[in-house]
Amino acid sequence: MKSLALISVxxxxxxxxxxxxxxxxxxxxxxxxxxxxxxxxxVTETFHETAVPNMVTAVLADYRGYDTMFETVVxxxxxxxxxxxxxVFRTEDPGAGGPKVYEKRPxxxxxxxxxxxxPIIQLFALYVIAHGHHSPxxxxxxxxxxxxxxxxxxxxxxxxxxxxxxxxxxxxxLAGIGxxxxxxxxxxxxxxxxxxxxxxxxHKIIPATPIEARYHSMLxxxxxxxxxxxxxxxxxxxxxxxKGTMKEGL
Amino acid sequence: MxxxxxxxxxxxxxxxSIIVALAGIRVxxxxxxxxxxxxxxxxxxxVAVLVRVMNDGVIRYKLGGWEPPMGxxxxxxxxxxxxATAVSAVGLLAAIYSKRxxxxxxxxxxxxxxxxxxxxxTGLLGMVITGDAFNLFVLIEVSALTSYALIAMGPRRASxxxxxxxxxxxxxxxxxxxxxxxxxxxxxxxxxxxxxxxLIARGIFDSTAILVAFILITVGVWIKMAFFxxxxxxxxxxxxxxxTSSAVLGPLVTKVMIYVMIRLTFTVFGADYxxxxxxxxxxxxxxxxxxILVGSISALAQTDLRKMLAxxxxxxxxxxxxxxxxADDIGLIGSIYHIIADAFMTLCVFLFAGIIFAKTGxxxxxxxxxxxxxxxxxxxxxxxGAFSLIGIPPTAGFFSKWYLIQxxxxxxxxxxxxxxxxxxxxNAVLFFRIIExxxxxxxxxxxxxxxxxxxxxxxxxxxxxxxxxxPLLATAALLLAxxxxxxxxxxxxxxxxxxxxxxxxxx
Amino acid sequence: MExxxxxxxxxxxxxxxxxxxxxxxxxxAKNNMVKKLIGMSIFQTAIILxxxxxxxxxxATIPILxxxxxxxxxxxxxxxxxxxxxSTDDHHASTSGDHETDKYGYPTRxxxxxxxxxxxxxxxxxxxxxxxAIVVGVATLGVGLAITQKLxxxxxxxxxxxxxxxxxxxx
Numbered sequence: 015m016k017s018l019a020l021i022s023v024x025x026x027x028x029x030x031x032x033x034x035x036x037x038x039x040x041x042x043x044x045x046x047x048x049x050x051x052x053x054x055x056x057v058t059e060t061f062h063e064t065a066v067p068n069m070v071t072a073v074l075a076d077y078r079g080y081d082t083m084f085e086t087v088v089x090x091x092x093x094x095x096x097x098x099x100x101x102v103f104r105t106e107d108p109g110a111g112g113p114k115v116y117e118k119r120p121x122x123x124x125x126x127x128x129x130x131x132x133p134i135i136q137l138f139a140l141y142v143i144a145h146g147h148h149s150p151x152x153x154x155x156x157x158x159x160x161x162x163x164x165x166x167x168x169x170x171x172x173x174x175x176x177x178x179x180x181x182x183x184x185x186x187x188l189a190g191i192g193x194x195x196x197x198x199x200x201x202x203x204x205x206x207x208x209x210x211x212x213x214x215x216x217h218k219i220i221p222a223t224p225i226e227a228r229y230h231s232m233l234x235x236x237x238x239x240x241x242x243x244x245x246x247x248x249x250x251x252x253x254x255x256x257k258g259t260m261k262e263g264l
Numbered sequence: 265m266x267x268x269x270x271x272x273x274x275x276x277x278x279x280x281s282i283i284v285a286l287a288g289i290r291v292x293x294x295x296x297x298x299x300x301x302x303x304x305x306x307x308x309x310x311v312a313v314l315v316r317v318m319n320d321g322v323i324r325y326k327l328g329g330w331e332p333p334m335g336x337x338x339x340x341x342x343x344x345x346x347x348a349t350a351v352s353a354v355g356l357l358a359a360i361y362s363k364r365x366x367x368x369x370x371x372x373x374x375x376x377x378x379x380x381x382x383x384x385x386t387g388l389l390g391m392v393i394t395g396d397a398f399n400l401f402v403l404i405e406v407s408a409l410t411s412y413a414l415i416a417m418g419p420r421r422a423s424x425x426x427x428x429x430x431x432x433x434x435x436x437x438x439x440x441x442x443x444x445x446x447x448x449x450x451x452x453x454x455x456x457x458x459x460x461x462x463l464i465a466r467g468i469f470d471s472t473a474i475l476v477a478f479i480l481i482t483v484g485v486w487i488k489m490a491f492f493x494x495x496x497x498x499x500x501x502x503x504x505x506x507x508t509s510s511a512v513l514g515p516l517v518t519k520v521m522i523y524v525m526i527r528l529t530f531t532v533f534g535a536d537y538x539x540x541x542x543x544x545x546x547x548x549x550x551x552x553x554x555x556i557l558v559g560s561i562s563a564l565a566q567t568d569l570r571k572m573l574a575x576x577x578x579x580x581x582x583x584x585x586x587x588x589x590x591a592d593d594i595g596l597i598g599s600i601y602h603i604i605a606d607a608f609m610t611l612c613v614f615l616f617a618g619i620i621f622a623k624t625g626x627x628x629x630x631x632x633x634x635x636x637x638x639x640x641x642x643x644x645x646x647x648x649g650a651f652s653l654i655g656i657p658p659t660a661g662f663f664s665k666w667y668l669i670q671x672x673x674x675x676x677x678x679x680x681x682x683x684x685x686x687x688x689x690x691n692a693v694l695f696f697r698i699i700e701x702x703x704x705x706x707x708x709x710x711x712x713x714x715x716x717x718x719x720x721x722x723x724x725x726x727x728x729x730x731x732x733x734x735p736l737l738a739t740a741a742l743l744l745a746x747x748x749x750x751x752x753x754x755x756x757x758x759x760x761x762x763x764x765x766x767x768x769x770x771x
Numbered sequence: 772m773e774x775x776x777x778x779x780x781x782x783x784x785x786x787x788x789x790x791x792x793x794x795x796x797x798x799x800a801k802n803n804m805v806k807k808l809i810g811m812s813i814f815q816t817a818i819i820l821x822x823x824x825x826x827x828x829x830x831a832t833i834p835i836l837x838x839x840x841x842x843x844x845x846x847x848x849x850x851x852x853x854x855x856x857x858s859t860d861d862h863h864a865s866t867s868g869d870h871e872t873d874k875y876g877y878p879t880r881x882x883x884x885x886x887x888x889x890x891x892x893x894x895x896x897x898x899x900x901x902x903x904a905i906v907v908g909v910a911t912l913g914v915g916l917a918i919t920q921k922l923x924x925x926x927x928x929x930x931x932x933x934x935x936x937x938x939x940x941x942x
Contacts, residue, residue, distance in 0.1 A: 019800035027792045029476055030442075031785070036473040037449055039780040043828040043890050046466070050452025052333050053826075053894040057834065058887045060895075065881040067836035069895035070902075078899055080327040080336045084390070084402045085903045087278075091383050091406060092910030094285060095413030096917040098376035099423075149835065154902060183289060190286040197279065210271045212329035223877045250913045257920055398900055405907045409914055416918050420925040423918055424934055430915045431798055434811050441904065442818055449825050454896075 065229045066147045074152065075232040079211045082235075083196050085154075086242050090189055093246035097186075100258035120171050128170035135163040143240045147229070153236035157243025164248040173256055176248075182260060185245045192241030199231050199238075266316070270325040270338045272309040273348055274389040276302040277355070281382035288375025295378040296363055302382065303356040306389065310352045314345040318756065324395070332395070333455035339395030343600060343760035346753070347523045348392045350604045354515050354611050355385040357739055361615055362508040363731040365622055369506040370417050377417065381512065384410035388520050397444045397532065398454045400524065401437065404488070408433045411517060414509040415501050425500035432497040436487030443481035446473050447532070456531045469537055478542070481528055489521035491585055492555030495578045499562075503571035503627075507618030510570060515610040518577055519603045522584045526600065529588065530764045539591035546677075548589040553683040555582030560690040567628045570617045572694065573610070576653065579687050580606050586680050587668045593761050595671020598664055600757045605652065605660035605746055612649030612739040616642065619728045619736065632702040638725050641733055643702060648740035650695035652747075655688045660746035667754075783824035791817035804922065804929040808915045815908040819901045826894030834895035840885050 038045030047053065056073050066072040074082050143156030168176035180188075200211040208215040213231035214224035222230060252260060280302030288295040317323055317340055325338040340348070359381065370377045387407030394400050412433070416426035448454060450473050451462035468474055483494075490498035498518075502510045529538050539545055559579030566572035584606070587599030619642055624631040636643050652661035665684060672681040727733070746753060778785060794817060797810025871879045919929055926934045 015802070016800045019796050022799060023792045023796045026795060027788055029479065030788045030791070033446060033473040033476040034781055034784040034788075036471050037781060037784055040783045040824060041827045041829040043831065045449070045825070046452040046462075047449050047825045047897070048452075048828055048894050050462070052453055053896050054889045055334055056895050057889045057892050061836055061841075061885060061887060062880040062883060067841045069834040069836075069892065070898045073895050073899045074902060076328060077330050077335050078399075081396075081399050081402055081899075081903055084399075084406055085906045087383065087386075088402065088405055088409060088907055088910045090285075091380070091409045091413075092913045094376050094379050094383075095409055095416075095914050098370075098373050098380060098413050099416045099914070099921055100917045101373075103372045148841070150833070154906065186289060187286060190282050193282050194286075197275075197282070201275075201279075204268055204271070209326055209329050210268070210275070211327050214329060217877070224873075225878065225881045254913070254916055254920065257924065398903075402903055402907070405911070409910055412914050412918070416921065420922075421938060423921045423925065424938070427804060427915070427918045427922060430911065430918060431807060431811065434815070434911055435795070435798065437907075438815060438818055442821070445818070445822055445825070 063225065063228075064232070065225050066232060068147055068149065070150075071146050071152050071232065071236070075235050076213065076228055079200075079235065082239070083193075083200070083211070086193055086196055086239050089246045090193055090242055093186075093189055093249045096250055096253050100253050101260070102258045124170050128166055132163050132166060135166070136160060139163065139240075139244075143236060144233070146236055147233065153239025154243055156236075157240035158247055160240065160244040161247030161251075164244075165251045168248075168252065168255070173252060173261065176252070177260070180245075180248055182249075182252075185249045188245035189242045189249070192238045192243075192245065195238030195241065196235045199235055266312060269309045269312045269316070270323055270340055270393060271327075273306055273313060273352065273393060274386050276305040276309065277382040277385040277389070281379050281386065284375055284382060285379040288378060292374045295375050296359075296366075299359045299362075299378050299382060300356065303352060303359050303385065306352040306385070307349070307356050310345065310349040310389075313340055314342075314349050314756075317342055317345040318759070333453050333458040336394070336396045336399050337455065338393045339457065340393050341760055341763070342756050343523070343526070344392050346600075346756050347520070347603060348389055350607050351388050351392060351516055351520060352385070353742070354607050355388075355512065357611060357735040358508060358512040358515075358615070361511060361618065361732055361735040364729060365506070365508050365618060365732075368622070369508070373417065377414070377506075377508075380410045380413050381508075384414065384512065388516055391520055391524060395456050396454055397447065397456055397459065397528075401441050401444060404437050404440065404524075407517065407520075408437060408488075411509075411513055414513065415505040418505045418509065421500065422504035422506075425497070425504055429497045429501050432487055432494070436484045436494075439480045439484030439487070441484075443477045443479075443484060446477035446480065450474060450477075456527070459532050460534055463534075463537075469541060475542075478533055478538075482525070485521055485525045485528070486585075489518045489525070489581055489585075490578055491581050492551065492558050492578060495555070495559075495581075498578060499571055499574040502574040502577070503568060507570075507614075507621050510574075511611060511614040511618050514573070514577055514614045515607045518581055519584075519607045522581065522588075522599075522603055525585070526588055526596075535591075535764050539589075545589050545591045549586050549677050549680050552582040552586030552589065553679050555579065555585070556683040556687045560687040563694060564690055567630075569620065569627060569629055569631070569698075570614070572629075573613050573617060576613075576691070576694075577610060580610070583665075583668060583684065583687075586677075586683075587671060590671045590675045590677055590680065592671045592675040593764075594667055594674055596761050596764065597754055597757050598667025598669075598671050600760070601660075601667055601750070601753060602664035604753065605664045605743070608739050608743050608746065609649050609652040609659075609661055612645065612736065612743060613653065615732070615736045615739060616646040616649065619732050622732065623725050623728060629698060629701055632698060634705045635702045635725070639727050642728050642736060645733070645736035645740040647699070648743050650691075650698070652743045654691045654695060658744065658747045660743045660750070663747055663750040783827075784821070787817045787821040787824070790820065802931050804919045804931060805916075807931075808912060808919065811915065812908065812912055815904065815911070819904055819908075822897045822901050822904070826897035828890060828893055831891055831893045834892040834898065836885075836887070836892075840887070 056069055060069045060072045061067060064072045064076055139156045139159035142151035142159060143153055146152035164176055164180055203212045203215045204210050206215045206218055213228045216231055217224045217227035220227060220230060280298050284295045284298050323340045327336045366377050367374055384407050387403045390403040391400055412426050412430050416423050447459055450468055451459050453459050453462050463469060487494045502514050556579045559575050559582060563572045563575035584599045584602050587595045620631055648659060652659035655662045655665040669681050669684055791814055794810045794814030798807050798814060801807050873879050923929050926937050928934060
């Protein structure tokens with residue numbers, strides 16, 4: 015196996031490096047990728063066309079919104095896939111073999127610190143989601159931070175404590191609803207007579223100009239993304255950490 | 265609403281998957297009807313799009329209303345519409361078959377199974393109609409992640425196969441992503457048509473980066489379609505997966521990847537570059553000859569029915585890749601025709617294998633002992649599929665092979681013609697062996713007592729239930745229909761081939 | 772020395788290839804399934820590095836407009852509108868070009884007075900693409916780990932050759 019690996023690494027590496035001479039220098043503003051009308055348009059026109067100062071958010075949620083919808087679907091798929099592969103739905107325990115479920119007394123210092131930190135983490139997550147139009151952030155980043163707060167609950171106490179906040183069924187509902195929110199914006203524009211995900215037409219149902227409708231719809235889809243990412247991040251953690259039993263975590 | 269039909273092709277299964285995920289946890293019973301209804305709606309949309317493409321030419325559907333290349337677009341030509349129709353039809357038939365098997369094989373995960381199933385169909389249909397190179401990557405990953413899970417839900421050997429598929433599939437997808445990156449760094453664009461226009465406008469066909477991009481993309485797609493020698497992940501994955509999974513993955517994943525190869529070859533790089541500038545046709549045709557022979561001979565060595573069929577897929581991939589790289593318009597027509605025909609004939613034989621597994625609980629060929637008298641209709645359906653794989657007229661398989669052989673002769677690739685004929689012969693041996701076992705009974709394998717026991721067990725076997733029989737017979741009927749109406753299908757394919765500029769670059 | 776300059780001008784590509792090959796080697800050569808997945812993660816991260824390094828421009832900052840520009844946009848917008856109402860006929864011609872509206876009276880461009888220099892900001896497209904690639908990487912890694920755990924549950928090991936031996940011995 016080792017020699018096969020070495021051979022494929024050498025061949026692939028040589029192939030990839032042979033093209034380096036053809037590439038533009040690092041940081042070259044005149045390289046085709048940076049100077050072509052695609053990236054120029056995204057830099058100079060995004061603000062005029064969507065009113066969003068953060069170009070990454072605008073390109074992510076509007077120009078390439080269809081990609082981003084499927085990106086959310088990828089996360090959702092991973093969550094469902096892990097449940098379908100790993101989850102053990104039967105409740106009865108085989109007795110021998112499995113780790114015993116024991117009462118864990120929460121440590122005072124850990125517990126107090128997490129109790130103080132979790133609200134702040136969640137507040138920050140909401141800020142990252144809501145302020146994604148003006149600063150680095152957005153649904154994915156905020157969703158991951160929010161999901162991390164639930165993981166912290168599960169880590170600092172035990173998985174049952176986290177389950178009180180986010181039972182499994184609620185997690186799956188949140189994930190599905192997140193995608194429905196995203197796709198719902200697309201469907202709404204379709205029913206109003208424009209193409210799928212063309213938010214501009216939504217100015218007919220929300221009090222805004224077409225450009226502002228794009229701005230507000232982007233916030234909407236980012237919230238949908240955040241729902242799904244939050245839910246699935248926690249779901250992935252809880253399934254992997256408990257080996258699919260959802261009883262005892264790390 | 266007809267303007268929205270291109271998006272509806274994949275939005276029906278997409279929305280259905282989310283609704284199945286939400287509602288199926290509470291009421292598992294809604295999963296199956298929702299799946300079938302949404303796939304049926306998807307078939308209708310694809311047919312509507314196909315009719316529109318034939319009347320008005322290429323459809324471009326701008327997502328989000330942005331002008332390409334700024335936004336993502338669907339770009340559906342005759343080839344895309346035809347393949348989308350075939351993919352959604354296969355998805356519908358396999359979904360009907362799944363009615364009894366999914367609860368039987370996946371236990372309490374019915375809603376998750378159907379969610380993944382519908383997401384797989386969404387991903388595959390999206391790959392067929394998208395016009396954006398990066399969006400294609402995202403959809404490849406959607407369909408790949410679902411296939412990993414659909415395979416890993418099988419018994420324990422399936423998990424090991426799925427793990428290997430994860431590793432190989434990721435390498436393939438990453439190579440593709442890297443290839444798109446190399447194209448992007450040289451052209452600055454991601455839209456397939458726009459990349460091609462930029463390649464011409466900048467005059468960079470001689471660049472090493474474009475060559476490396478071509479190699480990366482081609483090899484990445486080859487890994488995904490299990491082209492010899494990159495096929496190692498396929499046989500076990502399809503052989504040990506739940507039967508519904510292999511009935512949908514077997515016909516679709518490899519075929520859609522071949523479609524992707526054709527799309528990238530002709531739309532992004534262009535026939536002039538692929539076949540004119542690079543002189544690799546000979547090498548690739550020889551590789552496909554090896555794929556055909558290795559696939560067929562390995563199939564001959566198998567006693568496990570589904571594993572045998574999985575090796576046949578590898579041989580069929582060799583047919584199609586070879587057919588494209590013959591660099592001949594008739595070969596290309598044959599190759600595309602074979603995508604359609606092979607999707608249905610693979611579905612037919614995998615449905616048959618699934619029915620046998622459901623009825624007898626056994627995987628090997630001896631399970632077929634004397635089934636002609638017990639399940640006559642099932643065997644009739646299987647016979648059509650088998651004849652098609654062998655290439656007996658008037659089934660679809662005969663006509664696609666006819667065009668492939670004509671292409672091979674026209675381009676002077678005799679080794680390809682011979683490999684095709686040898687492989688057809690091996691298929692004939694394989695399937696007549698099965699027919700012999702099913703008609704005359706198997707030889708008693710292990711002792712007299714065992715055989716007696718087996719017989720008393722077998723006597724319970726009767727005709728398959730309607731939910732399994734209907735898709736099998738419908739597929740068989742479609743195979744005959746595709747064969748009989750070959751002129752009309754070739755007319756659709758010729759619409760694409762005439763635009764591919766293949767005739768002009770031939771020596 | 773010249774060789775060094777050639778490499779240093781394009782060092783990002785060299786680094787990404789090296790990292791990627793480390794990952795590829797681990798994916799093929801390692802026997803432990805989790806190590807293979809770690810290799811896969813390295814492999815995918817290298818591609819992210821490659822893409823992001825394409826979008827770098829000398830002297831450019833992250834692709835988010837400066838606060839001043841956004842603010843100036845709103846300021847000029849208000850100012851522009853009042854100017855529009857009060858303008859005389861010959862001024863009207865010059866301002867109407869900036870403040871185009873569609874047939875329903877909605878502006879076609881937001882804050883048309885703001886001038887954005889294309890070279891001030893890095894290429895946002897690659898960041899968007901890589902956000903997708905990161906998500907895909909996380910998803911693949913999660914599914915891979917889940918399959919590994921299932922294998923461990925069923926075979927009691929995550930060494931690939933041991934699993935092969937177990938299957939061969941018919942367990």
